[in-house]
Amino acid sequence: MDLVLARVKRKTQHGRNHIQPMNAADWNFFASKLHKQTLKKNTPLIKVGEIENHLSFISEGIVRYHIPQEESDLTFGFLFENQFVTAYDSFITQTPSPYQIETLTNTTLWRIAYKDLQEVYHHTESGNVIGRRMAENMFLIKSKREIALLSKTAEERYLDLFSERPKLLKEIPLKYIASYIGVTPQALSRIRKRIT
Numbered sequence: 232m233d234l235v236l237a238r239v240k241r242k243t244q245h246g247r248n249h250i251q252p253m254n255a256a257d258w259n260f261f262a263s264k265l266h267k268q269t270l271k272k273n274t275p276l277i278k279v280g281e282i283e284n285h286l287s288f289i290s291e292g293i294v295r296y297h298i299p300q301e302e303s304d305l306t307f308g309f310l311f312e313n314q315f316v317t318a319y320d321s322f323i324t325q326t327p328s329p330y331q332i333e334t335l336t337n338t339t340l341w342r343i344a345y346k347d348l349q350e351v352y353h354h355t356e357s358g359n360v361i362g363r364r365m366a367e368n369m370f371l372i373k374s375k376r377e378i379a380l381l382s383k384t385a386e387e388r389y390l391d392l393f394s395e396r397p398k399l400l401k402e403i404p405l406k407y408i409a410s411y412i413g414v415t416p417q418a419l420s421r422i423r424k425r426i427t
Contacts, residue, residue, distance in 0.1 A: 257355040264347040269339045276316065276332040276340075283321035283328055285342045286365060289314055292338025293399055295407060298330045306410035308376060309335075309403065311396050316340070319369045336402050380413065386422050388412040 253261070270276075270292075277283050279299060294316050296308035307330070310316045321328035322345060343351070352358040379388050389412050393400055400408070409419040 253357045253360070257357045260355055261343075261351050261358070261361060264343050264351060265341045266343075267339065268342055270334050270337070272334055272336050272338075274334045274338075276334070277318050277321070277328050278331050279329060280327045281321075282325055283318035284345050286315060286317045286322060286345075286348060287340040287342040289316055290339045290341060292340075293335040293402060294332055294338060295335050295403075296330055296332050297407075297410075303406065304410065306407045308372070309392070309407075309411065310372070311399055314372075315365050315368050317369070319366070335404075335407070385412045385414045385418065386425070389419070389422055390426070 265288075268287075276285075276287070276294065289310060289312050291312055293312075294310050295306055296310075298305040298307070316332065318328040318330065318332060320326075325345065348362070352362055355361075379391060383391070389408070392408065392412070405419055406416050409416045412419070414422070
């Protein structure tokens with residue numbers, strides 16, 4: 232089995248709480264619905280007003296969640312290699328997305344379409360487990376972000392982001408990091424100087 236697909240399989244089966252292994256038939260059905268897509272840097276996965284039709288696994292690259300604004304975009308999330316990415320609220324409701332997701336680097340995704348995931352749920356024993364694991368993953372990322380905004384300083388939020396992905400963080404423009412932690416680029420510069 233392809234090493235990347237093995238990572239997708241591990242991610243759907245494991246996490247903070249191991250649920251159950253996926254049997255071979257279920258995994259083969261799920262894997263048959265995945266499609267590999269390679270995207271260039273700064274390519275939108277979804278734009279404001281579009282309906283999310285894919286759940287994707289990042290095998291390489293970095294993506295950014297943001298709300299485009301006239302003066303400067305509001306960045307509210309980054310996802311990295313070995314994480315799932317989707318405009319999940321749009322995906323599950325099949326309504327237009329209020330935000331955009333785009334690649335920050337050349338990115339390789341393994342994607343499953345909405346209708347195909349519904350088939351996986353319907354035709355496999357462990358399909359709902361797959362959905363649950365992905366939903367839990369999305370919830371934990373969102374919850375962690377909200378708690379950090381309410382309880383941590385900008386410097387602590389920067390250090391959290393930096394400690395999670397120090398090498399990959401170097402590939403993200405500072406203006407996006409500043410927006411993500413809720414400060415101006417100038418304030419981020421001061422934070423970085425204090426840390427170093």
